Amino acid sequence: HAGDPPLADVQMLIHLSADRKSAAMVSIPRDTRVDIPECKDPDTGKTYPATNDIINVTLARGGAGCTLLTWENLTGVYIDHWMTIDFAGVVRMADAIGGVDVCVNQNVWDRPTATVSGGSGLKMTKGTHKVQGEQALQWLRTRHAWGDDLMRARAQHMYLNSMIRTLKKQNVFTDTGRLMDLADAATKSLKVSEEIDVKDLYALGMQMKSVPADRITSVTMPNKRDPLDENHVVPDEANADKMWRMLRDDVAFDKNGGKDGKDAGKDEPAKKPSLDPGRLGVLVRNATRTSTEGAVAQRASAIGRELVDKGYTRAQADTSGSLAEEKTVVRYPSADLEGDAQAVADALGIPREQVQKSTDVSGVTVVVGADWRTGPSYPKTSEPEAGDLPDNTDAVNGSDTTKCMDVYSVYQW
Template sequence: MGQSSVRGRGERGRRAAVPEPREPGEDGSPPEEERPASPDAGRRSSGGGPNSNRRRGKEPPKRSRGVRILRWTALTLAVLVLGAAGAGYFYYEHLNGNLRKEDLDLGDSKIGKPEPNAAGQTPLNILLIGSDGRNTAENVKLGGAKQDADRKPLGDVQMLVHVSADRSNMSVVSIPRDTRVTIPQCTDPHDGTVYRKTEGPINESLQNGGPGCTVATWKELTGVYIDHFMMIDFSGVVSMADAIGGVPVCVKNNVYSHDSKGHGSGLKLTKGTHNVKGVQALQWLRTRYGFEDNTDIGRAKAQHIYMTSMIRQLKSGTKLSDPGKLMDLAEAATEALTVDHGLGTVKNLYDLGNDLKRVPTKRTTMITMPWEYGGGGEYVLPKPGDAEQTFSLLRNDIALDGKDKKKPDATPAPTEPKEQLPVVVQNGTASTVLGPVSGRASVITSELARLGYAKATANTVLISQADTTVLYPGEDRQGDGLAVAKALKLPKSAAKSSTSVQEITVVVGNDWREGTTYPKAATDDADKTPESADALNGEQKGCMKVNQGYTF
C-alpha cells in the first residue's frame, strides 16, 4: 500500500457522502485517529503535531468501517426506539382524544363515598348507559325511526355495576327503561338549562342535561354512591362487538323479531347457539319483541346473557392475544364510549379494567331490579320491600350471590363502660328527594343518653346516607361499635370499621327518619337477594325463551 494509494483514497473521500475508513498502519497498528492520545496531546501547539491538518481546514482523518457501522447502527436503533416511543405516545394521545367526556353528577345529592373497610378498601360503582341517540347517519341507519333523528337521546339500557371493596365479587343490576322514578333537578353543563325535579320514566333522565342526570337519578333511587359512568350508542355497540370478534348467545327456538306492525329489532336466528357480532349483536341487545313476554324484562335478561358470555370470552384471552385485535378493540372502545372526567384517559380505563379482571367469573351476578306494574300496566315501579332490599345489599357491599364469608358470631367486649364512652351522632337524612329531617342527631343523642351513654354528643353537620350506621375507629374498637348498635336495636351489620372517624359515630340514615325505635327490616332474609331479582351467575350459559308469535 503505497503513499499514492492513500492520496487517491483521500481524493475520493472528499467527494464521498460518507468517508471510507483509513487503512491500518503497515505494522498492523490502528490508524492514527484510533491510537490513544498521549498525555500531553491537549498541550500541543497549533503549528504542528498529528492534528495540525484538522486545525488548518484540511481533510479529517478517516474512521474505521467497524466503528462507523457501529455508530450508524446505534443511531438507527435510537431513532427506531424514539420513533416507537413517540408513536406510542401519539397513539395514546389519539386514543385519549377519541374519548368523549361529560360531568359525572348533575344533581345535588349529598350521598358520600362509602367508608373504607378495615383494609382501607372501598367498593366501586359504575353506571352503564346504552343511548338510543340518532345523532349520526350511522345511528339513524342502525336505530331506524328517522323521525327521531333530532330528538334528544333516551337512556334505554341502564345497569349499575357494583364491584366489592375487596374485588372478590361483582353485582350488576338492570332497571327496566320505563320504570317510573323521581328525576331530581339537574343543570345542563353545556347551556345552563335547569331541569326541575319531576316524575317520569328513568330513560328520560338522559334528556335532562346528559348522563350526569341519569347518575343523579340512580343515586336518589338507590342511595348508592356512583364513582363513574360509561355510555355507548348504537354504532358503538356494533364496532365493539366486531372488535371483540363476536359473542356466543343461545335461543331455545327459531326467533325472528319482526311483525306486520313494524315491531322488532330484526334479529333472526335459528334454534341453538350463535356467535353474534356487528349489527346482529345490536339486534340481540335491542330485542323486545321476540323474547319471552315481549317486555323490557325479557330484553334485560338477554342483555345479561350477552354480558356474561362477553366477560367469559374476554377473560379467556382468546380475543386479546393478537396485538392487532387488541389495538382494534382499543380503537373501537375509545371511539364508542362517553365517560365521566374521572375515567377520561386510557390509563384510567386500563386501571378500571384491571380492577374488573380481578373478579372471578363465578362471583359475578346479574339481576333485574325487583319490579311491579303501575298505572294499569303502563309503566313499572320498584317492587316495595324487594327493590329496597336489593339496593341495601349494594350499599352495604354484600354480594348478590350470597357467598360472602360469614363473620364469626363472637362479639368482642367493649373497651370502656358505656357511661364513659364518647359517642358522636350525625344526621344523615339530607336527601334531595325526601328532604332532610331536622333534629335527628339531637333526638338519637337524647335516646343514647337515656340508654346510659352519658357522653353522647350531636354533630350538627348534615349529610346524606341511606342506612343508619355505627362507625368505629379500627378493629380494636369493634366491641364498642357493636354495643352501641345493640343498644339502638340496629342489626350487627350496621357496625362498620372506618378510618375516617376517631370516636364511635352513629350516622342516622334515611331509613330512620322518625322516632327513637329503629324500623325492623322488611324481611328476615335481609342479607339475601330476593327471588324476584331473577339472578344469573357469570358462569351460567343461559338460553333465551322465544315468544311463539315471533318464531319461524
C-alpha cells in the same frame, strides 16, 4: 334519538367487589317510575327541577350526570364513574372481539306485526349463534320477541356474560397488547366521565382477570307494576332495598366465594366527635315520601325530639317540606364533623355505613327515609349473606351456558 331528546333505555350499574373476586351487573327497567332529583345540564346551563317520572328520561334532563344522580338517590350507592355507549359503539365492540354466542329456544323474527309497530329485525333459527356487528345490536335491542322490557334485560345479561367468557377464553385479560387495543377502541365508542382514560379502562380490565365467570352475577332490580300506570313499574321496595344494601356493603351476589362475600373494611373504628351533643346543631329532614305513599306527618319532629331526649338539645326539624329518599342517612359537610355525624347515627341506631359526607348540607343532617316510617329507633335488619338475593331479581350467573331465550309466539317463524 333522531332529533328527539335522548333516552337512556338500557341502564346498568356495574359493581366490582373491593377484593376483586366477584362482580355484579344490575339492570333497571327503562319504564321504572322514580324520583329524579334537580339536575343541571353542564353544556347548556339549564336547570331541570326535581320530578317523578320514568328513569329513561334522565339523560335528556342534564346528561349522564342526571342519570347517575337518580341512581344514587334510588340506591344509596356511591357511583365512581359513568360510561355511555351508542348503537354504533355496540357494533364496533362486538366486531372487535369477533362475536358473541347467544341462544334461542325457538326460531325468532322481531318484526312489525298487525298490532305492534317497530322491531329490531333480529332473525335467527333455534339454537346457539355467534352474533356480531348489526346482528349483535339487534339482539341487544330486541324487546317484543322476548315478551317485554324485563326479558330484554335478561337477553342483555346473557350477551354480556357470554362476552366476558369469550374474552377470558381468548386470554384478553392477560394479553397486555390486546387489552390495550380494546381499551383504545372502547374510548372511541364510549362517552365517559372526565376522570376515565385508556389507562383506567386497561387497569379495570386487568382487575377483571381475577374474577372467575361463576363469580359474576347479572340481575334486574326487583320491581312491581306501577299502580298509576300499568305500562310502568316501580321498585319493589323491600326486595330492592335488600339488594342495594348488598351492594353498599360489598356482599357478593353469588355463593361461590366461601366467606369472602363482605368488605373487611366495614368495621373501621368511629371518629372522635368534635363537639359535645348539647352544642351540636342537628337538622332532621322528613324524606319518608315514596312513589306510592305520602310522607309520614311530623316525622322529622318526632326524630328531632328523640335526639333532644338523647342529649342533642339543639336538634330541630326542617320545616321546608318533605323529601323522598329510600334509605335513611346522616349527612355532614366536612371532615371535622364526621365523628359528630357518626355519634348521631349511633344514638339513633343508624348503621355507620349510612353516614355520608355531602356538600348539600351545611351541618349534621339526619334524612329520615322511607325505610324508617315508624318508631323512635332505626329498625334493625339482619345482615345480608353472600348469594342471598331476592327471588325476583331474575339472576343469571356468568358461568351458566345453558340459558336460552324463549320467543313470544307471535314472533316465532
